[in-house]
Amino acid sequence: MTSIEKFNSLLKLAVKHAASDIHLKTNRSPIFRIDGRLKEVDTSPFSVSQLLEILEDVIPQQFKKRWNEDFQIDFSGVVVGAGRFRMNAFYQRGYPGMIIRHIKEKIPHFSEINLDPVPFQRICDQNN
Numbered sequence: 001m002t003s004i005e006k007f008n009s010l011l012k013l014a015v016k017h018a019a020s021d022i023h024l025k026t027n028r029s030p031i032f033r034i035d036g037r038l039k040e041v042d043t044s045p046f047s048v049s050q051l052l053e054i055l056e057d058v059i060p061q062q063f064k065k066r067w068n069e070d071f072q073i074d075f076s077g078v079v080v081g082a083g084r085f086r087m088n089a090f091y092q093r094g095y096p097g098m099i100i101r102h103i104k105e106k107i108p109h110f111s112e113i114n115l116d117p118v119p120f121q122r123i124c125d126q127n128n
Contacts (some may be wrong), residue, residue: 001090009056010022011100023098026046027095029044051098055067072089082102085101
């Protein structure tokens with residue numbers, strides 16, 4: 001399995017387990033954030049070369065110059081079978097890493113995320 005295939009499979013697994021975030025650090029097992037808790041994924045870690053290969057593949061062309069200058073970039077991407085993701089790639093202590101957030105297709109209602117809709121309604125009423 002190539003690095004990008006492993007990466008795509010990991011994102012699909014994250015969506016299947018309702019992970020909001022995926023943390024990738026060089027030579028450390030991936031971590032999912034599920035219901036606010038961090039859970040290490042039972043899979044082999046990505047090496048420096050594997051993460052760099054993934055970054056080369058997923059960073060959009062128009063952002064590669066900035067990545068190569070700043071070694072930090074925010075962008076979005078789509079993985080077929082998994083959905084849309086916001087991605088932050090960076091170097092930390094000289095090693096590449098990523099934080100990835102799954103963007104759900106359906107925006108949850110206030111009641112689904114335990115928010116009181118009254119303040120939002122007041123803001124909407126004031127702007128009309």
